[in-house]
């Protein structure tokens with residue numbers, strides 16, 4: 001363990017009690033996407049207590065949510081700037097956990113771990129502040145609103161509004177109950193999937209169930225589409241590539257047995273691990289739809305929404321991350337991550353500057369309450385792992401800015 005990584009490790013452990021109480025504060029006061037006003041207030045309040053941290057900007061996307069700040073190293077050296085990102089929004093879920101720090105807002109809950117992300121990045125800034133005389137360059141802190149929004153994710157807006165101006169690289173992490181508590185996972189190249197959603201409206205001509213020849217039955221087009229769309233995965237996507245298409249809702253305008261409906265609406269989701277495959281699947285869906293429309297005489301309108309691109313990690317930065325992690329944690333806990341078909345709007349940063357995204361395991365098998373799925377009403381995390389996120393932020397920044 002290098003001297004610097006040892007100091008970061010020890011400071012993260014020293015600040016652990018405040019880190020946990022900060023996480024609990026955020027947990028008690030969750031706010032939905034683009035409404036994170038008191039969350040942003042509290043982050044600023046906490047950052048103002050840390051020497052050397054300067055808030056650059058508050059408010060993005062025409063709201064007062066989210067902020068950027070920076071902290072400068074005092075050692076002469078390269079003028080590089082590294083960004084560290086935490087997402088700050090909660091979800092419209094009624095918390096079912098019976099803990100003293102449960103959500104104080106009915107129907108809103110930090111059920112994805114973003115409370116731990118904020119507390120981790122603030123603590124990372126505390127650590128970096130202590131080490132200011134020992135690193136060179138600048139650390140940009142990004143507290144991103146609305147990661148969960150899908151249709152209007154915060155990262156895209158922040159990039160458009162200049163949050164990455166002057167930044168040479170960016171690092172982010174997610175706490176995940178997918179992995180055992182204590183594991184720190186890195187992955188070079190494709191890491192998390194793109195997320196697209198779509199609605200398909202099929203219009204035919206309604207009629208009596210006994211006289212299909214007088215109607216144009218949209219359910220036939222829906223069934224054909226349901227089969228054909230899966231061949232885009234099984235027959236047009238290489239077995240060496242990874243993608244999934246799921247139809248998640250089917251609804252017809254008929255609510256009874258003897259009426260052929262006028263219309264059918266399908267909803268679904270498409271995920272892929274590269275932008276090229278994401279493009280190809282959308283184009284192929286359009287081709288299949290136009291063929292089926294012609295065959296069945298139905299009108300088929302596809303509304304295809306691109307939410308998040310795939311998270312693709314830069315190999316060089318991922319080496320830096322791995323190296324920092326090995327300097328901070330037990331080697332048996334530092335692992336290559338498997339592919340994760342979840343998605344993250346962190347990918348928008350990676351489209352602009354080199355980026356790498358780490359995953360930190362928080363599921364303690366001996367404590368079932370730490371093993372619930374993200375976005376569930378019983379989600380909780382193993383707080384004794386939070387220090388790892390804080391250490392990783394500071395460790396990655398120092399390792400990137402100063403080398404070994």
Ligand SMILES: [Zn+2]
Pocket residue numbers: 111112148374375
């Ligand atoms: Zn989430």
Ligand SMILES: [Zn+2]
Pocket residue numbers: 112113114147174
């Ligand atoms: Zn999340």
